[in-house]
Amino acid sequence: xxxxxxxxxxxxxxxxxxxxxxxxxxxxxxxxxxxxxxxxxxxxxxxxxxxxxxxxxxxxxxxxxxxxxxxxxxxxxxxxxxxxxxxxxxxxxxxxxxxxxxxxxxxxxxxxxxxxxxxxxxxxxxxxxxxxxxxxxxxxxxxxxxxxxxxxxxxxxxxxxxxxxxxxxxxxxxxxxxxxxxxxxxxxxxxxxxxxxxxxxxxxxxxxxxxxxxxxxxxxxxxxxxxxxxxxxxxxxxxxxxxxxxxxxxxxxxxxxxxxxxxxxxxxxxxxxxxxxxxxxxxxxxxxxxxxxxxxxxxxxxxxxxxxxxxxxxxxxxxxxxxxxxxxxxxxxxxxxxxxxxxxxxxxxxxxxxxxxxxxxxxxxxxxxxxxxxxxxxxxxxxxxxxxxxxxxxxxxxxxxxxxxxxxxxxxxxxxxxxxxxxxxxxxxxxxxxxxxxxxxxxxxxxxxxxxxxxxxxxxxxxxxxxxxxxxxxxxxxxxxxxxxxxxxxxxxxxxxxxxxxxxxxxxxxxxxxxxxxxxxxxx
Numbered sequence: 289x290x291x292x293x294x295x296x297x298x299x300x301x302x303x304x305x306x307x308x309x310x311x312x313x314x315x316x317x318x319x320x321x322x323x324x325x326x327x328x329x330x331x332x333x334x335x336x337x338x339x340x341x342x343x344x345x346x347x348x349x350x351x352x353x354x355x356x357x358x359x360x361x362x363x364x365x366x367x368x369x370x371x372x373x374x375x376x377x378x379x380x381x382x383x384x385x386x387x388x389x390x391x392x393x394x395x396x397x398x399x400x401x402x403x404x405x406x407x408x409x410x411x412x413x414x415x416x417x418x419x420x421x422x423x424x425x426x427x428x429x430x431x432x433x434x435x436x437x438x439x440x441x442x443x444x445x446x447x448x449x450x451x452x453x454x455x456x457x458x459x460x461x462x463x464x465x466x467x468x469x470x471x472x473x474x475x476x477x478x479x480x481x482x483x484x485x486x487x488x489x490x491x492x493x494x495x496x497x498x499x500x501x502x503x504x505x506x507x508x509x510x511x512x513x514x515x516x517x518x519x520x521x522x523x524x525x526x527x528x529x530x531x532x533x534x535x536x537x538x539x540x541x542x543x544x545x546x547x548x549x550x551x552x553x554x555x556x557x558x559x560x561x562x563x564x565x566x567x568x569x570x571x572x573x574x575x576x577x578x579x580x581x582x583x584x585x586x587x588x589x590x591x592x593x594x595x596x597x598x599x600x601x602x603x604x605x606x607x608x609x610x611x612x613x614x615x616x617x618x619x620x621x622x623x624x625x626x627x628x629x630x631x632x633x634x635x636x637x638x639x640x641x642x643x644x645x646x647x648x649x650x651x652x653x654x655x656x657x658x659x660x661x662x663x664x665x666x667x668x669x670x671x672x673x674x675x676x677x678x679x680x681x682x683x684x685x686x687x688x689x690x691x692x693x694x695x696x697x698x699x700x701x702x703x704x705x706x707x708x709x710x711x712x713x714x715x716x717x718x719x720x721x722x723x724x725x726x727x728x729x730x731x732x733x734x735x736x737x738x739x740x741x742x743x744x745x746x747x748x749x750x751x752x753x754x755x756x757x758x759x760x761x762x763x764x765x766x767x768x769x770x771x772x773x774x775x776x777x778x779x780x781x782x783x784x785x786x787x788x789x790x791x792x793x794x795x796x797x798x799x800x801x802x803x804x805x806x807x808x809x810x811x812x
Contacts, residue, residue: 289356292342293372296335296382297422300389303331304414307407321406325397328410332390332417339386343379351376351799352806354427354490368487371427376799377557377633377807378424381550384640385424388546389417391778392539395648398774399655401537403450412442416543423551429477429487429559433470436519436555439548440466443540451535458528458535465518465528473515476508480563493562493807505567509560513571516560519552522575522618523582526611533607538651541603545610546644550636553617557629561621562807569624569714573721576622576710579615580728586612587735594662594742602660603650605743606643609691612732613639613703619729620706624717626804628709633800635702638789642699645782646687652680652775653747666746673748677770681748683779688740690786693733698789701797703733 307327347355354373362370374382393413400406419438426432440463448459481487484499497505518525533541561568589608593600613635620632654660656677673681690697693704710726713719771779789796 289342289345290358290372292338292345293356293374293425294358295338296342296386297372297418297425299335299338300331300414300418300421303327304411304418306331307411307414321400322397324407324410325393325400328393328413329390329397331414332386332393335417335421336386336390339383342374343383346374346379348799350802351379352802357427366430366481366487367485368430369428370431371488371490372425373427373490374425376801376803378554379799380633380637380796381424381547381554382421384550384637385417385420385547387781388542388640388644389413389420391644391648391781392542395774395778396539398772399538401450401539403537409446409450412445413539415439416442416446420543420547420551424554427489429481429489429492432489432555432559433474433477436473436515436551437467437470439551440470443544443548446540447532447536450537451540452537453535454531455535458531461528462532465525469515469518469525471515472511476511476513476515477559479504479511480508484563489558489563496562496809497565497567500564502566505564506570507567509564509567509571512555512560512564513575516552516555517578519555520549520614520618521552521611522578523585523611523615524578526582529611530604530607533610533647534601534604538647538654541607541647541651542644545607545647546640549610549614550640553614553621553632553636556618556621557633557804557807561624561629565808569716572622572624572714572717576619576722576725579618579622580725580732582615582618583612583729583732584735586610586615587732587739590739591735591742594739594746596666596746597663600662602653602662602665602743602747603647604660605662605739606646606650609736609739610639610643612736613643613691613699615732616703616706616729619725620702620709623706623709623722624714624808625709625712626801626808628706628713629804629808630797630800631702631705631707631709633702633804634789634793634796635699635706637796638698638702638786641782641786641789642687642690642697645683645779645786646691648775648779648782649680649684649687652771653684656680656769662743662746666750672750679771683771683783685744685748686783686786688744690790692737692740696787696790698786700790701793703729 354375357373360370362368422435444459444463483504521529586608590605593605617632617635620628690699693699710722713722
C-alpha cells in the first residue's frame with residue numbers, strides 16, 4: 289500500500305520526463321506525435337490502475353485511520369518530512385484525479401488540441417496530474433504548499449499555448465490570482481508550523497489547535513483561507529475562473545473544474561477545520577455568507593448568459609455555474625458539522641464528474657459547430673442537437689439535469705446535505721443567520737434549474753422562432769456527426785459514476801463520514 293501510494297504520486301512525474309525524451313526505436317511507430325500521445329495514455333492508465341488498486345486495498349472498515357503512510361525526514365532542521373498517507377477524505381479525490389486525467393489523455397490521443405509539440409502537452413499534463421495527486425496525498429504543510437503550487441505552471445502553459453481566443457490574458461490572470469493567494473497562504477502555513485512546533489498535518493490535527501493561541505488561529509485561518517478561497521473559487525475571488533475556462537482547451541477545462549478547484553476546498557477540510565478550530569469557528573459565518581453570495585451570483589450570471597440575444601458563451605456559462613456549485617461546497621464546510629462537511633466532500637466529487645462531462649460535451653459541440661456562442665447554437669445554423677446529433681444532445685441534457693441536482697443523480701446528495709448542515713449548524717454559530725443562508729441557497733437551486741433548462745431548450749431544440757429551420761432529422765442534410773467512439777470511451781465512465789453515486793451514495797459517504805467525525809473531533 290505504501291508503494292502504491294508513492295507510485296500514484298511519483299509515476300506521472302517520471303512519465304513527464306520520459307515524454308520529453310526521444311522514443312525508443314521500437315516504439316516510435318509511423319507518427320512520433322502519436323507515440324508520445326500514446327505514452328500519455330499508458331502512463332495515466334498505469335496511475336489509474338494503481339489508484340484503483342489502492343482503493344481496493346484500502347481498509348474500508350477503518351476509513352478514519354490514515355493508511356499507506358510513508359514518513360521520511362526531509363529537512364530535519366525545520367522538521368519538514370516527506371509524509372504521505374490516505375484516508376476516507378482523500379481517497380475519493382485521488383481516484384477522481386487519476387480517472388479524469390486518464391480520460392483526458394484518451395480524448396487527446398485522437399483529438400489533440402491545436403498548438404505546439406505534443407511532447408510538451410503530454411509532459412505538462414503529467415506534471416499537472418502529479419501535483420494534484422500529491423496535494424491530496426501529502427501530510428506535511430510545506431509539502432502541501434509545494435504540491436499546491438506545482439500545478440500552476442503546467443495549467444498556465446496549457447491555457448497559454450493550447451487555448452483559444454484570449455488565452456494569453458486568461459493565463460496571466462489565472463497565474464497572478466493564484467500566486468498572490470498562495471503567497472498569503474504560505475505565511476499562514478509557516479505561522480501554524482512555527483507556533484505549533486511541527487508541520488505535520490496529522491500531529492497538528494490531533495492537537496486540534498491546543499498549541500495555537502486564539503489570535504494565532506485567527507491570523508492563520510485568514511491567511512490560509514484567502515489562498516484556498518482563490519483556488520476554490522469563492523466569490524469575490526473567482527474572477528479568474530470564467531476567463532481561464534473559456535480560453536482553455538477542452539482537457540484543460542475538464543481538469544481545472546474536475547480536480548484543481550477541489551484542492552482549495554480540500555485544504556479547508558484537511559487543514560483549517562482540524563488545525564485551527566477556534567479560528568474556523570470565528571470565520572465560519574463569513575465563509576457561509578460569501579458562499580451563498582457565490583451561489584446566487586453564479587446562477588444570475590448564468591441566467592444572463594443563457595437568455596436569447598445576450599451572445600452568451602456556453603463554456604463561460606458552465607464556468608460561472610462552477611462558482612455556484614462550489615458555493616454549496618463552501619457552505620457545507622462553513623456549517624462545521626459532520627453533515628455539512630460530508631455534503632461538501634460529496635459535492636466535490638459530484639462536481640468533478642458532472643462538470644468534467646459538461647466541458648467534454650461543450651468541446652464536442654465546438655468541434656462540430658465551430659462556436660460555443662449560445663445564440664449561434666440556438667439559431668438555424670446551430671445545434672438543435674436532438675435532431676442533428678441525438679446522442680450528443682441526450683448526453684448534454686443528462687449532464688444538465690445532473691448538474692441541477694436531480695434526485696437519483698450525483699449532484700443531488702452533496703447540495704442537499706450541505707443545506708441540511710446549514711439547517712442545524714455547529715454549536716455556537718447563529719442558527720437564524722444560517723437559516724437565512726439556507727433560504728438563499730435553496731433559491732439558488734431554483735435559479736440553477738432555470739438556467740440549465742434554458743440551455744437544454746436552446747441548444748438541444750433550438751429557439752422557438754428558429755425551430756422550423758433547425759430541427760433537421762438525424763442523418764439528414766443538417767445532421768452533425770454524433771458521438772464518436774473515442775468520445776464514447778472518454779464520457780461513459782463519467783455518466784456511469786454520476787448515476788452510481790446518485791443511486792448508491794453510501795459508497796462515498798461510508799468513506800468520508802468516519803474520517804470527518806475523526807477530523808472534527810481532533811482524532812478522538
